[in-house]
Amino acid sequence: MTDLLRIRRVRRSFEKMMADLEKFLLDELTCPSCYNYMCPPINQCQKGHNVCNECFPRVNICPKCRAPKSNTSRNYALEAIHGRLLIPCKYQYLGCDYICLGETIKNHQKYCKFTKQECPFSSYDNCQWKDSIIKLKTHLLKKHSHNFYQKDKQKFISQHFRNISNYHYIFAVIYVFDNYFRLTWDINEGTGMTRWAVYFMGSPEDAKKYSYKLEFTKGYQITYNTVPLTFKSVCDPKSDKGSSKFGDHNCFYIHKTLLDKYCIENGDLHYRVSIYALQEEEEYTSDIALLFVEGSKNFP
Ligand SMILES: [Zn+2]
Numbered sequence: 001m002t003d004l005l006r007i008r009r010v011r012r013s014f015e016k017m018m019a020d021l022e023k024f025l026l027d028e029l030t031c032p033s034c035y036n037y038m039c040p041p042i043n044q045c046q047k048g049h050n051v052c053n054e055c056f057p058r059v060n061i062c063p064k065c066r067a068p069k070s071n072t073s074r075n076y077a078l079e080a081i082h083g084r085l086l087i088p089c090k091y092q093y094l095g096c097d098y099i100c101l102g103e104t105i106k107n108h109q110k111y112c113k114f115t116k117q118e119c120p121f122s123s124y125d126n127c128q129w130k131d132s133i134i135k136l137k138t139h140l141l142k143k144h145s146h147n148f149y150q151k152d153k154q155k156f157i158s159q160h161f162r163n164i165s166n167y168h169y170i171f172a173v174i175y176v177f178d179n180y181f182r183l184t185w186d187i188n189e190g191t192g193m194t195r196w197a198v199y200f201m202g203s204p205e206d207a208k209k210y211s212y213k214l215e216f217t218k219g220y221q222i223t224y225n226t227v228p229l230t231f232k233s234v235c236d237p238k239s240d241k242g243s244s245k246f247g248d249h250n251c252f253y254i255h256k257t258l259l260d261k262y263c264i265e266n267g268d269l270h271y272r273v274s275i276y277a278l279q280e281e282e283e284y285t286s287d288i289a290l291l292f293v294e295g296s297k298n299f300p
């Protein structure tokens, strides 16, 4: 046998050994209760069997040896191995083919498109829908079509804006660039302040790829005496429930009396929302969508 053949054979057996070891470690990382790969913290029973952190609070006895849960500890060695191992996403069985080092898989799984999420209108419309984001568009078209938009440049009309006197809250979802964004604004009747924001529904890393612009114009025509009032910002991530509508200060505060000046004669406020992917040209299309104030929620 030549040296080259011998080297190849050694390399092949080494590669097989590594593959076997990886499979063995992944088996060790499989939770005996839910069969997902465990992420730190990994808990142990009295005898040292491992249980994932989601199942652990739910079980009273060890799924493997049925020993009671008392005197439990963490398996720090297995946690360290998990961090350095390539772990497939736990939604692999649903079709996700993402695989990465254990230390970052948790972050992916949190925003994985196969994970079940609540409807973004769960608080606003009291919607009970919960499913993967892949099915969200169909749901929004079916149940929330009045507050669902699919253009990156969108014109809105807030009817009778000037006459709004009580607490007011508007919420819409915009689906562009294969991602979901939340447009939210409200008025505080006590202070007269309005808050406006467009949030990105997804991971903080992906949120960095998008920015938005809010423009208030007197009607649709920009004339010599009506300079648009413009606000620009990055889209902050906010995928959690609608209960906390605004992230901490990540929104624009504008006093209503200023916006009243932009209302047209009948009191309607026209505004445009543009969402930009990085380095995209700013250009408007002429699509018009109406955001009816009458359809919004009024809170006491
Ligand atoms: Zn489990």
Ligand SMILES: [Zn+2]
Pocket (backbone or CB within 6 Å): 045, 046, 047, 048, 049, 062, 063, 064, 065, 066, 067
């Ligand atoms: Zn056990």
Ligand SMILES: [Zn+2]
Pocket (backbone or CB within 6 Å): 089, 090, 091, 092, 096, 097, 098, 108, 109, 112, 113, 114
């Ligand atoms: Zn995934």
Ligand SMILES: [Zn+2]
Pocket (backbone or CB within 6 Å): 119, 120, 121, 122, 127, 128, 129, 139, 143, 144
């Ligand atoms: Zn819904």
